[in-house]
Amino acid sequence: MSQSEKATQQIRTTCCIVGGGPAGMMLGLLLARAGIEVVVLEKHADFFRDFRGDTIHPSTLELMHELGMLDEFLRLPHEDLRRVKVQFEDEEFVGADFSHLPVRCKFIALMPQWDFLNFLATQAKRYATFQLLMDTEATGLIEEGGRVVGVRVKTKQGELNAYAGLVVGADGRSSILRERAGMEVEDFGVPIDVLWFRVAKTVTDTEPALGRIRNGKMLVTIDRGDYYQCGYIIRKGAFEEIRRRGLEFFREETVSVAPFLRGAVGEIDDWDKVKLLTVQVNRLRQWYRPGLLFIGDAAHAMSPAGGVGINLAIQDAVAAANLLADKLREGDCGIDDLRRVQQRREWPARMTQAIQVFIHRQMFGSRSDPGKALSISWPVRVLLWLLTPLLRRAAARVIGIGFRAERIRI
Numbered sequence: 100m101s102q103s104e105k106a107t108q109q110i111r112t113t114c115c116i117v118g119g120g121p122a123g124m125m126l127g128l129l130l131a132r133a134g135i136e137v138v139v140l141e142k143h144a145d146f147f148r149d150f151r152g153d154t155i156h157p158s159t160l161e162l163m164h165e166l167g168m169l170d171e172f173l174r175l176p177h178e179d180l181r182r183v184k185v186q187f188e189d190e191e192f193v194g195a196d197f198s199h200l201p202v203r204c205k206f207i208a209l210m211p212q213w214d215f216l217n218f219l220a221t222q223a224k225r226y227a228t229f230q231l232l233m234d235t236e237a238t239g240l241i242e243e244g245g246r247v248v249g250v251r252v253k254t255k256q257g258e259l260n261a262y263a264g265l266v267v268g269a270d271g272r273s274s275i276l277r278e279r280a281g282m283e284v285e286d287f288g289v290p291i292d293v294l295w296f297r298v299a300k301t302v303t304d305t306e307p308a309l310g311r312i313r314n315g316k317m318l319v320t321i322d323r324g325d326y327y328q329c330g331y332i333i334r335k336g337a338f339e340e341i342r343r344r345g346l347e348f349f350r351e352e353t354v355s356v357a358p359f360l361r362g363a364v365g366e367i368d369d370w371d372k373v374k375l376l377t378v379q380v381n382r383l384r385q386w387y388r389p390g391l392l393f394i395g396d397a398a399h400a401m402s403p404a405g406g407v408g409i410n411l412a413i414q415d416a417v418a419a420a421n422l423l424a425d426k427l428r429e430g431d432c433g434i435d436d437l438r439r440v441q442q443r444r445e446w447p448a449r450m451t452q453a454i455q456v457f458i459h460r461q462m463f464g465s466r467s468d469p470g471k472a473l474s475i476s477w478p479v480r481v482l483l484w485l486l487t488p489l490l491r492r493a494a495a496r497v498i499g500i501g502f503r504a505e506r507i508r509i
């Protein structure tokens with residue numbers, strides 16, 4: 100053993116989860132609750148960042164109820180979104196109505212994702228078997244005889260080798276683990292990216308539209324109490340051109356889609372306040388290798404279309420916990436067990452991504468053309484008007500619950 104290897108700290112656990120996003124934190128909580136030793140590694144020092152999406156879906160609220168945490172969870176500041184309203188040009192219509200869903204909470208709870216993740220962390224820390232290491236970044240895999248047996252980790256204190264019976268890659272769409280593991284990724288090409296920024300709420304709208312499409316531009320406004328978290332949809336590659344044209348141009352673009360923001364956009368006075376979020380839709384052909392499993396965006400990166408990625412990530416975590424807890428406890432988590440997780444969760448991911456790709460094609464075309472305006476094809480507009488009541492229910496089901504709802508069985 101070399102001198103540097105001797106200096107490397109080591110930990111051993113039953114399950115090491117890389118990534119403290121919705122997928123990783125939920126899996127950590129469920130395994131710890133089942134008495135299984137689990138370590139979650141998160142590369143950031145806290146959760147207080149603008150993630151991508153603040154939507155806690157009816158299915159997740161149902162899981163909170165199953166865990167006996169719903170009341171406590173709903174005491175956190177949030178907004179209830181009972182219907183998703185979308186505005187096309189000057190007309191408003193209801194895109195999804197959650198009031199018919201067969202669940203306790205017939206709404207999406209709009210809550211900053213850091214509050215949600217902090218809540219999961221607080222709950223998980225009640226169990227002695229749970230450990231969350233923040234500011235701790237996985238940099239590679241440790242393999243022995245063709246099996247993943249741990250991860251190499253960078254911490255403020257130095258290098259760490261985390262050995263585990265199972266490593267779970269829940270490190271999101273830019274997953275370093277899936278790259279290191281040489282996993283094959285199927286990419287579906289996305290013509291858009293999102294500019295993410297916030298503006299103060301200067302007018303009170305009792306039920307504001309979540310999405311607005313006007314003059315070939317699209318803006319999402321998520322109500323976060325005293326401000327709006329905004330997502331301005333752009334063609335892939337168009338950000339440089341927008342920056343070149345300047346902040347005044349960008350503010351005017353924003354106001355042209357959402358005139359009610361005119362009094363507030365002045366606060367976007369630095370490009371540092373506008374973050375480019377790159378949208379991807381892709382999926383691993385195989386979600387596992389011996390000793391290693393991928394879930395959430397690391398297994399299937401989701402577009403923001405429909406706002407369902409968090410839901411899928413959470414549902415993956417529940418399925419993985421249900422299928423693997425006993426095996427992990429027995430120290431016998433084999434390749435067939437990992438395959439079962441993919442078999443259970445691939446179909447919902449596949450169906451959801453197919454819908455997202457369809458929406459992208461209809462709204463933005465299949466090719467990325469930074470100069471082309473966004474538009475909604477006429478067949479889609481006609482369909483929306485003809486089938487609205489039916490679509491509302493179907494959309495609510497897909498967004499609120501998804502294609503295969505998981506229940507906690509451990």
Ligand SMILES: Cc1cc2nc3c(=O)[nH]c(=O)nc-3n(C[C@H](O)[C@H](O)[C@H](O)COP(=O)(O)OP(=O)(O)OC[C@H]3O[C@@H](n4cnc5c(N)ncnc54)[C@H](O)[C@@H]3O)c2cc1C
Pocket residue numbers: 117118119120121122123140141142143150151152153154235236237238269270271272274275276293330376377378379394395396397400401402403405406407408409410412
């Ligand atoms: C612009 C945009 C808007 C979106 N809006 C919504 C929405 O409104 N609703 C919705 O449901 N979905 C939305 N999504 C999709 C959603 O964000 C993802 O599907 C969801 O966050 C996936 O959860 P996850 O836990 O798998 O991954 P992530 O949320 O990406 O979490 C991964 C975690 O791993 C950590 N990490 C990464 N690498 C390492 C490493 N090497 N070591 C340790 N930690 C690491 C990261 O810091 C992060 O905390 C949006 C996506 C985009 C791009």
